[in-house]
Amino acid sequence: MSQSTTVTAAMLAIGDELLSGRTKDKNIGHLADLLTLSGIDLKEVRIVADEEDVIVEALNALRSRYDYVFTSGGIGPTHDDITADSVAKAFGLPCVYDPAAMTLLAEMYKRREMEFTEARQRMARMPQGATHIPNPVSTAPGFIVENVYVMAGVPQVFQAMVDNVLPMLRTGAKMLSRAIPCPYGEGDIGTLLAAIQKAHPDTSIGSYPKYDGQRFSTELIVRARETEPLYAAATAVEAMIVELTARKTATNPSPDA
Amino acid sequence: MSQSTTVTAAMLAIGDELLSGRTKDKNIGHLADLLTLSGIDLKEVRIVADEEDVIVEALNALRSRYDYVFTSGGIGPTHDDITADSVAKAFGLPCVYDPAAMTLLAEMYKRREMEFTEARQRMARMPQGATHIPNPVSTAPGFIVENVYVMAGVPQVFQAMVDNVLPMLRTGAKMLSRAIPCPYGEGDIGTLLAAIQKAHPDTSIGSYPKYDGQRFSTELIVRARETEPLYAAATAVEAMIVELTARKTATNPSPDA
Incomplete structure (x- = not known):
């Protein structure tokens, strides 16, 4: 088989709850199934804790080695959601309140007559210049920087984001x-x-x-x-x-x- | 909390079938639960393919960083079971037919009136000087080299091996x-x-x-x-x-x- 027909990927699942056993991951198997169907070879998965240095190191190792890296988890509004900052650090980019994401979220909360709190505004943070991944479930977007696709950890949201991401990807010959x-x-x-x-x-x-x-x-x-x-x-x-x-x-x- | 009360661990799950989505891993969550109950902090999990270089690299990264490394998968009798060879290579040890394991397996197959085939003999292979992990389900032992605990991928066997391993481990203050x-x-x-x-x-x-x-x-x-x-x-x-x-x-x- 020619080299050019192979497209490789890795997944980085982020979250203390996966390592403590409290949450049993459902996203790895789901992504594995869909990538296999798409002709993309999932070559490695890592699960790491909510610790910036650890996330940055894993991300840099994976993004240089594989065509695509998909992450799950850590993009919510609470203090333990540090994925956006970690991805920004890995790429040497500033982590900013993305103007388009701020508008999206502000409008959604206004429609729902809910306060757009400081915590909720955190969900608009992403590395400067990142591309959105639409989130049809709960609005707050995931994002793409180069070959890294950052998605939510809640399975319903992760799956919806994966559905939006797959059509964008270069795929190889199906196995x-x-x-x-x-x-x-x-x-x-x-x-x-x-x-x-x-x-x-x-x-x-x-x-x-x-x-x-x-x-x-x-x-x-x-x-x-x-x-x-x-x-x-x-x-x-x-x-x-x-x-x-x-x-x-x-x-x-x-x-x- | 004092440094000495923390004991860390990583898991390396080995197998193409986990990355293709064909098998949905059950061992990670099981080990995570038991380690948490024991006061051992699972800090990282990696899933890698049945490829020697990849296994060796992941193993060397994890065993130098954490107190314990637990592996699952790749210790059966078929050509795609390359974990024993990979662990031996990571430690720079020869991979040999362990005499005690050969005896154990030969006796078991004799009792069951089954041929102790060349393939079955592969299950006695391990790095020279490794310590056995008893396998009450299907006899073929797992093994220990320094801080690396090598176990089967079939969940019933993995779980039985983990039960035999846990009492040997140094544990920290329970979380x-x-x-x-x-x-x-x-x-x-x-x-x-x-x-x-x-x-x-x-x-x-x-x-x-x-x-x-x-x-x-x-x-x-x-x-x-x-x-x-x-x-x-x-x-x-x-x-x-x-x-x-x-x-x-x-x-x-x-x-x-």
């Missing part, structure tokens, strides 16, 4: 995949599967063990960016399962065989 | 916490809450917005390592909610008031 359920554990198939992987270098064959409390089985996933190698490898995997089943039947014939 | 439900959104409370946080520097006050599809409310979490500052800050937060409610009632009196 095609074929799932093949396998009734045998990894120990039964490991050697054969390694040989199949070696014979089909344009594919990536993943083996995901499952355990039902009694015995292991496996889900085998063949991935490729072209249909031909995908089908060739998948056929080899299916043949392996048939062969193993025949072998097991020969070794342990049923009583009436 | 105490008090959850206070707040019927107001972050925009209503942000300024007052920031003042309370400033007045109670020995606590960490987190604000977690909730959205029910109609309106925002907030869960406020006060955390501290000592009971006295915890109660003082929690009392101030409760007083803030009472005060806000009184103010709102005064502004919008009910018809019969």
Whole structure:
């Protein structure tokens, strides 16, 4: 596959609550699903605390390495929402009250006859010159600086922002995949599967063990960016399962065989 | 609080399937819960692909920075299970078929009248001199090298290994916490809450917005390592909610008031 068809991404989930266990993250899996469908390879995820130095360091590591970085969390109106300041610091930009965001929010609170408090004004802060990510749920926008997309942590808002962001992105060749359920554990198939992987270098064959409390089985996933190698490898995997089943039947014939 | 009462940890979840969205991770939240209960601060989580260089780099970054590193995934018998080799490389150790693990596995497969295949033997591989983490579910042990604890990705096995590991760990002063439900959104409370946080520097006050599809409310979490500052800050937060409610009632009196 050519280098140019690959688009890479990382996610940075920000929030003490994810690390204390109080909140179980729902955004990582959601973004992973949508990026895979879009032909963007999510290569790394980090979860960090609400600490500026830590956020800045992680962001700088990720944004230099991947085509896109998506963040979640820390853009609300309270004192522990420090993502906008951290992103600004990472880019060496001033963090300002964005005039367009101030107008958007002021109008929304006016319509709702609510006070546009100092805390609420914090939600208009972003690195100078950032582009808005529209927020159809609760108005306060996310924002984009270069290849970094800053979104909310509340899942409904994160998901709405992701929906607005995806159409803007450059995407690569979609990764095609074929799932093949396998009734045998990894120990039964490991050697054969390694040989199949070696014979089909344009594919990536993943083996995901499952355990039902009694015995292991496996889900085998063949991935490729072209249909031909995908089908060739998948056929080899299916043949392996048939062969193993025949072998097991020969070794342990049923009583009436 | 004294430095010595803080014990820090990171988690490294390894596996392409977590990044493609095919598997939704359950181990991060589980470990986060148990570490918090034990008085160990989970400070960072990374999810990386099944790629040796990437695993080695992440592991070396995390093990030098935190007291403990816990990994999940990639220790099975198939070709995509490369965690043992990667951990060995990170420590500059040879990756060997551990004699005690070979014995354990050979006996288990003999008892079950199953062949101890070449693939299954891969599960005995670990960095030379590593200590086992017992696996009561499926025998193949996890392992420990210095401050790195290597465990399985299948949640039932991961959880059983964590149960075996936790009693070995040095723990810090437990973080105490008090959850206070707040019927107001972050925009209503942000300024007052920031003042309370400033007045109670020995606590960490987190604000977690909730959205029910109609309106925002907030869960406020006060955390501290000592009971006295915890109660003082929690009392101030409760007083803030009472005060806000009184103010709102005064502004919008009910018809019969």
